[in-house]
Amino acid sequence: MLLDWLYVAVFAIVGLVLAGLPLVIVWLLAPRIDYPQKRSTYESGVVPFGQAWAQFNIRYYIFGLVFVVFDVEVIYLYPWAVVFKDLGAFAFVEMVIFLTILMVGLAYAWRKGALEWV
Amino acid sequence: MGKLAVFIILSCVTLIPAVIVVTSRNMVRAALSLVPTFLGVTGLYVTLDAEFVAGIQVLIYAGAITVLILFVIMLTEGGTGLRVRQMNAQTKLGALVAFGMAVVLIAFTTATRWPVKAGTMPRYNAAAVGNAFLTSYALVFEVTSLVLLVSLIGAIIIARREE
Amino acid sequence: MNWLIEIGKAAALCVVVFTFIAISVMVMVYAERKLSAWMQARIGPRHVGPQGLLQLIADTVKLLQKENIVPRQADYLVFSTAPLIVAVAALLDYVVIPLGKVGDTVLIVRDINIGVLYFAAMASLTVIGILTGGWASNNKYSLLGGLRSAAQMVSYEIPLGLSIICVAMLASTLSTVGIVEAQRGRWFIFQAFPFGFFAFVVFIIASTAETNRVPFDLPEAESELIAGYQSEYTGMRFSLFQLGEYGELFGMSAMAVVMFLGGWSGPRPVPPLLWFFIKTYALVFVMIWVRWTYPRFRIDQLLNLSWKFLLPVGLVNILGIGAWLILLR
Structure with a gap:
C-alpha cells in the first residue's frame, strides 16, 4: 500500500519536471523581443482600464460554501457504499435517515434562494 | 530509518509552504501555498496506513477548502493584489506566546507515555470505516448529518446577511 | 535498495x-x-x-x-505555476486507470485500494490551477473565466461523486480493477435498471462540465470572454492547459468505461486492450459530437442543472440502487 503512494508521489514530481520540460525548450528556442505594448494586458485592443483585481460577486462564495457541505456529505457515503451489500437492510435504513436530513438542507437552500444565480 | 527519512521529507513538504502561507504578503500566493501543505499532510496519513483519510484530505482540503478560501480572498475588498501588512505592534508578545506554547507542547508530548495498542490497521480502510459507521457508531453517524445540516443553514444565513 | x-x-x-x-x-x-x-x-x-x-x-x-509572454501586471509566480498544476492533476488521474489485461496481469500503474475516490480527488485539483491561472493574469476576462470555471467545476463535482457512489455500491469496492472484475456478468450501466443507466448519464453530463466543454464551456466562451482563463497564456503554457483539458477528457471517458461499460471486457477475438480503447474513443466521440451540436448554457441554467436537477436525481438514484440491491438479496 505504501508502494502505491510512492508511485503517486513519484508521478507528481516527475510529472512536474516533464510538464516543465517544454517550457525549458521554449526558453531555449523562442525569441525574446520585448516592448511595452506586448506585455500590456489584453483588453480587446483598447488600453486596459484599471485593474482586474477588484471585489467580486458574493454569489461565488455562497456556492462555494454549499459545495463544501455537500462534498463532505458525499465523502460520508463512500465507506457506506463499500459495505452496503454485506450489511443490507439496516444500512439502508440508516442511510435513508442520513440522506433525508441532508435533503432537508438542500430544500432549505433551495427555498432560501441560495441556489439562484441572479 | 527509512520511515524517519520519509517523515522528515513529508514534514518539510508540509511546513515550508506553511511558513509561506503565514509570511506571504500576497494572499492568493498564501492560499496557493496551502496546497503543498495539504498534500504533505496527505503523505503523513499514508505513512500511518490511513489511506481513506488521505483520499479525503486531497478531495476536501486540497480540492474544496482551498477553492473556498480563494473565493473568499477574491471576494473581499482589497484582498487581492493589495499588499497587506504582515506585522503589528504585538509581534514580540505573539512570538513569546508561540514559543512558550511550543515548549509546553513538546514537553508534554515527550513526557507522556503513549500506550501502544496491539493489532494492525485493516488493509481495506474504506470498508473498515463503513463497518464502524454502521455498527458501533451508528448514532454518531446520524448526528453528523445534523451537524452538516446546521452548518449548511448557518452558511446560508451568514452569506445572506452579508449580501 | x-x-x-x-x-x-x-x-x-x-x-x-x-x-x-x-x-x-x-x-x-x-x-x-x-x-x-x-x-x-x-x-x-x-x-x-x-x-x-x-x-x-x-x-x-x-x-x-512561440515566445512566453507574461503580462506586466500579472503575478509572475502564480501565472507560471497554474498550467503546471492543471497538467499534473490530469497526469495523476491516470495512475488508477486500468487499460486492459494481458494474460493475468492488468495493465495499470497502481491498483490503489481507494481507486475511484483517488480519481475524484485528483480531478478536483484542476480547479485550483484554473482559478489561480485566471486570477494571476490580472485580466478581466481571465478572472471572470477562472471564477466561472471554478463555480462550475465545484458544482458538478457533487453529481460526479454521487454517481461514483452508485458504482461503489454495486461493486462493493473502490478499486478500479475490482470494479471492472465485478462487471463480469453484466455491465453496471445495465444493472439495477434504470438506476445504473441514470448514474451513467449523470456521470457523463458531470464529466463534460468538469472538462469545461460545450455545452458547459462558459469559462472560455469565446464570444464573451475571449478565451476565459487562458486569454493571457501563450505558446507552451497555453498548450499545457490544453494538455490538461484534453487529458482530463480522455481520463473521464476512460473512467466512465471502467465504471459503467465493463472496462476492458468484451467478446474474445478482440484483445482486451483494444476493447478498452474502442469504448473510450466511442465516448470521446460522443463528447466531440455534443460539442459541435449544442449551444452554450447560460450560467444560471448551468448551475440550476447541477444543483436542482442532477443533485436530487443523484441522491434518489443512490436510494434506488440501495432498494434494488436489498430486494434482490
Whole structure:
C-alpha cells in the first residue's frame, strides 16, 4: 500500500519536471523581443482600464460554501457504499435517515434562494 | 530509518509552504501555498496506513477548502493584489506566546507515555470505516448529518446577511 | 535498495504515461478538428501529411517556438505555476486507470485500494490551477473565466461523486480493477435498471462540465470572454492547459468505461486492450459530437442543472440502487 503512494508521489514530481520540460525548450528556442505594448494586458485592443483585481460577486462564495457541505456529505457515503451489500437492510435504513436530513438542507437552500444565480 | 527519512521529507513538504502561507504578503500566493501543505499532510496519513483519510484530505482540503478560501480572498475588498501588512505592534508578545506554547507542547508530548495498542490497521480502510459507521457508531453517524445540516443553514444565513 | 528500484520504475512509468497522454491528446485534437469539419461540411486539416495527420506535430513544433509572454501586471509566480498544476492533476488521474489485461496481469500503474475516490480527488485539483491561472493574469476576462470555471467545476463535482457512489455500491469496492472484475456478468450501466443507466448519464453530463466543454464551456466562451482563463497564456503554457483539458477528457471517458461499460471486457477475438480503447474513443466521440451540436448554457441554467436537477436525481438514484440491491438479496 505504501508502494502505491510512492508511485503517486513519484508521478507528481516527475510529472512536474516533464510538464516543465517544454517550457525549458521554449526558453531555449523562442525569441525574446520585448516592448511595452506586448506585455500590456489584453483588453480587446483598447488600453486596459484599471485593474482586474477588484471585489467580486458574493454569489461565488455562497456556492462555494454549499459545495463544501455537500462534498463532505458525499465523502460520508463512500465507506457506506463499500459495505452496503454485506450489511443490507439496516444500512439502508440508516442511510435513508442520513440522506433525508441532508435533503432537508438542500430544500432549505433551495427555498432560501441560495441556489439562484441572479 | 527509512520511515524517519520519509517523515522528515513529508514534514518539510508540509511546513515550508506553511511558513509561506503565514509570511506571504500576497494572499492568493498564501492560499496557493496551502496546497503543498495539504498534500504533505496527505503523505503523513499514508505513512500511518490511513489511506481513506488521505483520499479525503486531497478531495476536501486540497480540492474544496482551498477553492473556498480563494473565493473568499477574491471576494473581499482589497484582498487581492493589495499588499497587506504582515506585522503589528504585538509581534514580540505573539512570538513569546508561540514559543512558550511550543515548549509546553513538546514537553508534554515527550513526557507522556503513549500506550501502544496491539493489532494492525485493516488493509481495506474504506470498508473498515463503513463497518464502524454502521455498527458501533451508528448514532454518531446520524448526528453528523445534523451537524452538516446546521452548518449548511448557518452558511446560508451568514452569506445572506452579508449580501 | 529495493525502494530505489521502485522509484526508478515509477519514474520510467511516469514518462511512459506522460508520452501516452501527449499522443492521445494529439489524436483527440486531430479528431476534434476533423469531426467538427465534417459536421460543418468543411474539410479540416489536410495539408501536413496524408489527410493532415501530421498537423498536430507541426502545431506542437510551432508552439515550442512561440515566445512566453507574461503580462506586466500579472503575478509572475502564480501565472507560471497554474498550467503546471492543471497538467499534473490530469497526469495523476491516470495512475488508477486500468487499460486492459494481458494474460493475468492488468495493465495499470497502481491498483490503489481507494481507486475511484483517488480519481475524484485528483480531478478536483484542476480547479485550483484554473482559478489561480485566471486570477494571476490580472485580466478581466481571465478572472471572470477562472471564477466561472471554478463555480462550475465545484458544482458538478457533487453529481460526479454521487454517481461514483452508485458504482461503489454495486461493486462493493473502490478499486478500479475490482470494479471492472465485478462487471463480469453484466455491465453496471445495465444493472439495477434504470438506476445504473441514470448514474451513467449523470456521470457523463458531470464529466463534460468538469472538462469545461460545450455545452458547459462558459469559462472560455469565446464570444464573451475571449478565451476565459487562458486569454493571457501563450505558446507552451497555453498548450499545457490544453494538455490538461484534453487529458482530463480522455481520463473521464476512460473512467466512465471502467465504471459503467465493463472496462476492458468484451467478446474474445478482440484483445482486451483494444476493447478498452474502442469504448473510450466511442465516448470521446460522443463528447466531440455534443460539442459541435449544442449551444452554450447560460450560467444560471448551468448551475440550476447541477444543483436542482442532477443533485436530487443523484441522491434518489443512490436510494434506488440501495432498494434494488436489498430486494434482490
